[in-house]
Amino acid sequence: xxxxxxxxxxxxxxxxxxxxxxxxxxxxxxxxxxxxxxxxxxxxxxxxxxxxxxxxxxxxxxxxxxxxxxxxxxxxxxxxxxxxxxxxxxxxxxxxxxxxxxxxxxxxxxxxxxxxxxxxxxxxxxxxxxxxxxxxxxxxxxxxxxxxxxxxxxxxxxxxxxxxxxxxxxxxxxxxxxxxxxxxxxxxxxxxxxxxxxxxxxxxxxxxxxxxxxxxxxxxxxxxxxxxxxxxxxxxxxxxxxxxxxxxxxxxxxxxxxxxxxxxxxxxxxxxxxxx
Numbered sequence: 001x002x003x004x005x006x007x008x009x010x011x012x013x014x015x016x017x018x019x020x021x022x023x024x025x026x027x028x029x030x031x032x033x034x035x036x037x038x039x040x041x042x043x044x045x046x047x048x049x050x051x052x053x054x055x056x057x058x059x060x061x062x063x064x065x066x067x068x069x070x071x072x073x074x075x076x077x078x079x080x081x082x083x084x085x086x087x088x089x090x091x092x093x094x095x096x097x098x099x100x101x102x103x104x105x106x107x108x109x110x111x112x113x114x115x116x117x118x119x120x121x122x123x124x125x126x127x128x129x130x131x132x133x134x135x136x137x138x139x140x141x142x143x144x145x146x147x148x149x150x151x152x153x154x155x156x157x158x159x160x161x162x163x164x165x166x167x168x169x170x171x172x173x174x175x176x177x178x179x180x181x182x183x184x185x186x187x188x189x190x191x192x193x194x195x196x197x198x199x200x201x202x203x204x205x206x207x208x209x210x211x212x213x214x215x216x217x218x219x220x221x222x223x224x225x226x227x228x229x230x231x232x233x234x235x236x237x238x239x240x241x242x243x244x245x246x247x248x249x250x251x252x253x254x255x256x257x258x259x260x261x262x263x264x265x266x267x268x269x270x271x272x273x274x275x276x
Contacts, residue, residue: 010108068210069201075210079217079243080107083236086224091232099233101173102180105164106187109153113146113194121198128202135202136263143195143267150191157184175233182237189244196251196260205256216247 013022042049084103088096120142127135157164161180165173193212200209220243227235251257252264 010104065204065206068206072206072210072213075213075217079213079220082217082221083224083240086221086228087233087236090228095175095233098173098175099179099236101165101169102176102183102237105168105180106157106183109157109187110190112149112153113191116142116146116149117194117198121201124198124202139199139260140263140266142198143192143264144270146191146195147188147267148270150188153191154184154187157181157187179233179237182234183240186241186244189241189248192264193244193248193251196248196257196264199257199260203256208251208254208256211254212247212251215250216243219243219246 010023010026013026039049080103084096084100087099120138124135124138124142127138158181161177161184165177165180169176197209200206220239223239223242224236227239229235231238252261
């Protein structure tokens with residue numbers, strides 16, 4: 001609920017063209033409220049933060065397993081903003097503004113997979129410990145949920161792009177409409193990619209997660225270099241969509257992930273969300 005409210009607030013800030021400081025404050029508020037929520041849940045489980053202790057061996061193991069995810073997070077941040085940096089290099093500040101408006105409206109929906117991940121991750125981990133059959137069943141349901149929600153969001157954004165741009169930003173941002181419609185096509189790859197991350201984390205395949213993110217970023221930079229000079233901000237949107245889908249598609253060819261290809265195919269059936 002907090003993530004929903006904060007994202008609505010960010011859209012409102014875009015609408016009123018608020019100063020950058022207010023966007024920074026929204027992230028701070030988000031972090032504070034989430035931290036308070038975690039503490040309350042921790043206490044509800046009758047656990048005590050004051051009894052925490054540091055274990056050197058556990059710390060080493062966690063660092064060993066998590067460094068690819070840490071690098072992936074850095075790469076993702078570069079990945080999601082590099083197109084705007086390159087647009088500014090090749091085009092104008094106005095083009096960056098048109099592009100940023102479109103990307104913000106799409107990225108505002110990313111709170112959905114974030115919420116779903118935090119909700120379903122414990123069930124996926126427990127299923128992995130119990131049995132392979134249950135693990136795969138829950139993954140299929142998870143993939144199907146992410147897939148169909150992303151399809152709905154994509155269709156909605158494409159069909160309502162003109163209405164949203166005119167409502168929130170006015171006619172001076174008409175150039176953002178086509179960018180928004182193209183950029184919306186990246187939603188499916190983003191959602192499904194976050195869903196498959198649950199499998200990678202459960203199986204401790206964090207390096208694979210890093211490799212696919214790095215591949216997507218490199219492809220994005222290369223495609224931007226080719227497409228922005230030719231097609232402007234539309235080329236940047238195309239580059240993003242292609243690179244996001246490439247990052248997801250390349251995962252299917254890794255040996256440790258091939259078993260999940262069947263699960264992804266099964267998830268296309270919308271009824272998979274309710275099957276036990």
